Amino acid sequence: MGTCRPDAAMPDSRLPVAVVATGNELLDGRAADTNLVRAARLLAPAGARIVFHVTARDDIGAIADAIRLARPRARVLIVSGGLGPTRDDVTREAVSAVARRPLVEHGPSLVRLARRLPRATAQLAIQRRQALVPRGAVVFPNPAGSAAGFALRLQGCWCVVLPGVPREFDAMLSRVVLPWLHRRGLLRRPAFARALTFCGVPESVADDAIDRLGIPLHGLEIALTVHEGIVKIVLTSREGEARPSTRGRDAAQRILELHRALRRRFGEFVVSAEGRSLEETVARLLGRRGWTVAVAESCTGGRVARLLTSVPGISASFLEAVVSYSNRSKIRRLGVPAASIRRHGAVSVPVAEAMARGAARTAGADVGLGVTGIAGPGGGTPEKPVGLVCFAAWARGRVETAVRRFRGDRMEVQERAAVAALDLLRRMIV
Amino acid sequence: MGTCRPDAAMPDSRLPVAVVATGNELLDGRAADTNLVRAARLLAPAGARIVFHVTARDDIGAIADAIRLARPRARVLIVSGGLGPTRDDVTREAVSAVARRPLVEHGPSLVRLARRLPRATAQLAIQRRQALVPRGAVVFPNPAGSAAGFALRLQGCWCVVLPGVPREFDAMLSRVVLPWLHRRGLLRRPAFARALTFCGVPESVADDAIDRLGIPLHGLEIALTVHEGIVKIVLTSREGEARPSTRGRDAAQRILELHRALRRRFGEFVVSAEGRSLEETVARLLGRRGWTVAVAESCTGGRVARLLTSVPGISASFLEAVVSYSNRSKIRRLGVPAASIRRHGAVSVPVAEAMARGAARTAGADVGLGVTGIAGPGGGTPEKPVGLVCFAAWARGRVETAVRRFRGDRMEVQERAAVAALDLLRRMIV
Numbered sequence: 001m002g003t004c005r006p007d008a009a010m011p012d013s014r015l016p017v018a019v020v021a022t023g024n025e026l027l028d029g030r031a032a033d034t035n036l037v038r039a040a041r042l043l044a045p046a047g048a049r050i051v052f053h054v055t056a057r058d059d060i061g062a063i064a065d066a067i068r069l070a071r072p073r074a075r076v077l078i079v080s081g082g083l084g085p086t087r088d089d090v091t092r093e094a095v096s097a098v099a100r101r102p103l104v105e106h107g108p109s110l111v112r113l114a115r116r117l118p119r120a121t122a123q124l125a126i127q128r129r130q131a132l133v134p135r136g137a138v139v140f141p142n143p144a145g146s147a148a149g150f151a152l153r154l155q156g157c158w159c160v161v162l163p164g165v166p167r168e169f170d171a172m173l174s175r176v177v178l179p180w181l182h183r184r185g186l187l188r189r190p191a192f193a194r195a196l197t198f199c200g201v202p203e204s205v206a207d208d209a210i211d212r213l214g215i216p217l218h219g220l221e222i223a224l225t226v227h228e229g230i231v232k233i234v235l236t237s238r239e240g241e242a243r244p245s246t247r248g249r250d251a252a253q254r255i256l257e258l259h260r261a262l263r264r265r266f267g268e269f270v271v272s273a274e275g276r277s278l279e280e281t282v283a284r285l286l287g288r289r290g291w292t293v294a295v296a297e298s299c300t301g302g303r304v305a306r307l308l309t310s311v312p313g314i315s316a317s318f319l320e321a322v323v324s325y326s327n328r329s330k331i332r333r334l335g336v337p338a339a340s341i342r343r344h345g346a347v348s349v350p351v352a353e354a355m356a357r358g359a360a361r362t363a364g365a366d367v368g369l370g371v372t373g374i375a376g377p378g379g380g381t382p383e384k385p386v387g388l389v390c391f392a393a394w395a396r397g398r399v400e401t402a403v404r405r406f407r408g409d410r411m412e413v414q415e416r417a418a419v420a421a422l423d424l425l426r427r428m429i430v
Numbered sequence: 431m432g433t434c435r436p437d438a439a440m441p442d443s444r445l446p447v448a449v450v451a452t453g454n455e456l457l458d459g460r461a462a463d464t465n466l467v468r469a470a471r472l473l474a475p476a477g478a479r480i481v482f483h484v485t486a487r488d489d490i491g492a493i494a495d496a497i498r499l500a501r502p503r504a505r506v507l508i509v510s511g512g513l514g515p516t517r518d519d520v521t522r523e524a525v526s527a528v529a530r531r532p533l534v535e536h537g538p539s540l541v542r543l544a545r546r547l548p549r550a551t552a553q554l555a556i557q558r559r560q561a562l563v564p565r566g567a568v569v570f571p572n573p574a575g576s577a578a579g580f581a582l583r584l585q586g587c588w589c590v591v592l593p594g595v596p597r598e599f600d601a602m603l604s605r606v607v608l609p610w611l612h613r614r615g616l617l618r619r620p621a622f623a624r625a626l627t628f629c630g631v632p633e634s635v636a637d638d639a640i641d642r643l644g645i646p647l648h649g650l651e652i653a654l655t656v657h658e659g660i661v662k663i664v665l666t667s668r669e670g671e672a673r674p675s676t677r678g679r680d681a682a683q684r685i686l687e688l689h690r691a692l693r694r695r696f697g698e699f700v701v702s703a704e705g706r707s708l709e710e711t712v713a714r715l716l717g718r719r720g721w722t723v724a725v726a727e728s729c730t731g732g733r734v735a736r737l738l739t740s741v742p743g744i745s746a747s748f749l750e751a752v753v754s755y756s757n758r759s760k761i762r763r764l765g766v767p768a769a770s771i772r773r774h775g776a777v778s779v780p781v782a783e784a785m786a787r788g789a790a791r792t793a794g795a796d797v798g799l800g801v802t803g804i805a806g807p808g809g810g811t812p813e814k815p816v817g818l819v820c821f822a823a824w825a826r827g828r829v830e831t832a833v834r835r836f837r838g839d840r841m842e843v844q845e846r847a848a849v850a851a852l853d854l855l856r857r858m859i860v
Contacts, residue, residue, distance in 0.1 A: 024653075025653075026466070026483075027470060027480040028474060028653060029469075029470030029473075030470075030653055030655040031655060032462060032466070032467045033461070033466070034462060036462070037461070037462045039489055040459030044458060044459055049457070049458065050457040051487065051492075052492075053456075053457060053484065054499075055484075069499055123553045174623070199465040223454075223455070223460055225461060301735050301740070302732030302739060302751055305753040306732040306733055309731025309755070309844070310731070310840070313808065315756075318755050319758070320752065320755055320756060320759035321732055321752075321753035322750065322751070322763075323725075323732065323752075325745050325750055326745075326749045326750060328794070329749055329793065333763070362763075374581070377742055378743065389649055393773065410691075414740075
């Protein structure tokens with residue numbers, strides 16, 4: 001799941017934040033809590049870190065209990081969810097109970113609510129609960145929805161209450177709450193940080209390399225994550241940039257040294273020295289050369305196309321993909337020689353190469369990419385087991401091929417093969 | 431995020447479980463905690479429910495603190511993560527501290543570890559920590575990895591400690607821990623449950639319909655989730671089936687009545703009366719008819735193909751997809767008339783229809799599906815705004831078309847349009 005090597009000897013100057021997530025759906029398997037990940041990513045560059053997280057049922061007692069547990073563990077407590085109009089939405093009542101302050105109607109929020117409702121009166125009776133806040137709370141308007149957020153002080157800790165809908169949670173945290181925390185002087189200026197993305201380097205090798213570079217690591221936080229074969233390293237100084245002590249500047253210098261040394265050490269395996277994703281990197285490389293690309297994919301079933309088309313503006317470079325699940329499709333659409341399939345099998349390097357050439361030629365693209373393999377669970381043989389995938393990239397006459405064996409279930413093989421295909425393309429056009 | 435209407439008046443007979451997740455990567459934005467969702471889904475049909483969840487840093491004190499908070503709130507406590515061989519892996523030390531039992535080496539686990547290592551001696555020195563368990567603990571072998579799990583009693587609560595790697599966590603929970611809890615008599619037999627999947631019905635409409643059917647809901651748990659336009663309802667009895675009280679049987683009967691009434695009420699919007707996903711349902715419908723399908727997709731960029739190819743065995747029905755990002759590709763690959771694109775624009779119903787027909791004809795498939803739209807963020811006009819998507823399905827001469835406008839960012843438009851395309855196909859071949 002990734003490793004992180006904090007330096008226990010260094011004090012951490014970042015603002016400690018606790019998070020209370022509310023919602024039965026988070027505990028009964030209906031929904032994953034994605035707010036925590038995004039909150040952490042918004043808070044980290046602002047110089048804050050999450051130190052504690054608890055999930056509570058939609059129940060006044062359970063939420064109040066969670067708030068009481070989290071409060072003494074941080075200076076800011078973010079409570080998310082349970083601010084809607086239905087009877088399950090009881091977060092404001094729980095906060096009111098813990099703070100011992102009655103709920104009062106907030107006039108401006110009621111006016112905003114009324115404006116959002118098409119037929120005011122009937123709906124407003126149900127919805128007006130969303131304008132209630134504990135007496136004396138700071139009220140935050142919601143730029144993306146109807147329920148207002150609010151903050152109030154609980155014995156030395158600011159308790160910030162936000163809607164749980166991800167879009168509203170993000171909008172309020174980034175556009176309203178973070179600026180407010182800045183104004184109150186709770187956040188320092190962002191910590192100095194650099195990121196680096198690799199493909200084809202095991203996490204343990206990257207981690208080990210950092211130790212062997214001989215650069216002192218005190219005062220730095222080194223976070224490694226791995227996702228579908230992409231390793232991302234984020235190097236962060238634990239000192240804010242606002243008051244650059246000798247120590248802080250030194251940390252920033254060592255981050256730049258580490259960043260440079262890692263680039264040199266891993267060379268062609270470095271996808272991006274700015275922490276960009278693989279698909280963004282490929283899109284930028286194609287754009288810089290003014291080249292177009294076409295894809296022929298079999299076992300990845302559209303996942304290579306999906307990765308590329310997730311990048312806005314890719315239509316300038318990406319012409320088309322053919323997802324060929326049958327031999328007939330490979331032969332007719334892409335001009336793969338039937339003899340080649342007979343002789344080598346549909347999952348083979350010659351067929352992958354013919355697919356890459358065929359994709360480029362039939363689409364009139366500068367670059368072609370071919371992927372063919374066995375995603376499983378069925379279809380494997382002793383010679384060609386489940387997880388075996390053949391790749392080819394063709395770029396204006398040059399060809400590169402690769403064969404890989406992926407472990408995991410059908411979905412893991414499909415997703416990792418799509419990443420490996422894009423990385424082969426990246427290496428050809430970098 | 432989904433609603434759930436528990437009945438506060440009814441006692442809950444399910445086993446209360448608390449979860450402590452450990453790992454800095456869960457708190458600093460590097461990884462989402464997916465174990466919680468999957469644990470809840472494995473526990474629910476076994477008659478258990480998660481009542482409390484807390485995330486702790488990789489720190490002995492923080493993990494011990496979290497265990498002390500969670501223990502009195504449940505009868506079983508699952509602690510995940512921190513059992514690996516590196517210095518961040520301190521969960522066993524934290525459990526040992528809370529239980530006041532020293533760590534001892536577990537012989538059979540050490541033997542298993544040694545067998546897994548290619549070159550035994552050098553590696554074993556680093557890895558052998560993984561064979562340590564608190565004295566007197568019940569040790570669980572790991573069917574999918576190297577670190578053993580274990581359980582020990584903490585004042586009336588069974589504390590079960592498992593590796594955090596999702597594949598290992600799942601394998602141990604489902605294949606080792608749940609059977610063990612059954613044998614100890616902690617789990618009842620599964621609760622009676624029925625599921626239903628819809629497409630095209632807003633969550634609030636489905637929720638409202640349940641109230642209006644006039645079937646008493648006491649003793650039932652009604653869970654609604656919505657994901658990319660698919661609403662799933664799970665109806666569960668709060669009484670285990672093991673000791674069917676009059677009340678329990680009655681709840682099961684009312685679940686069957688509700689299930690039947692909802693199927694009748696929503697008719698063609700029902701994707702599956704067994705809770706199957708949309709793509710599984712489409713794959714089954716195609717398989718039952720022995721029909722083949724080809725896809726022509728533009729703005730969805732491979733996502734329709736990806737959904738279909740996520741189903742094992744789909745190669746019997748799915749022939750190919752063409753991801754046409756350029757007009758040229760639509761004309762040359764699919765035979766879309768250039769005049770039609772000129773007259774109506776690439777995003778139009780006539781072009782979607784020509785894409786569906788062209789996909790089926792050129793692939794020799796029984797069924798063709800066409801999708802063309804504007805995913806954004808750029809490319810919108812007042813007449814054809816971002817989020818506008820045109821669909822067509824062609825099945826042996828019959829054609830159905832649809833136009834939809836989706837809200838949200840590029841990814842949301844792409845994913846929801848792919849789901850809507852498959853649903854149009856489902857309706858044609860059901």
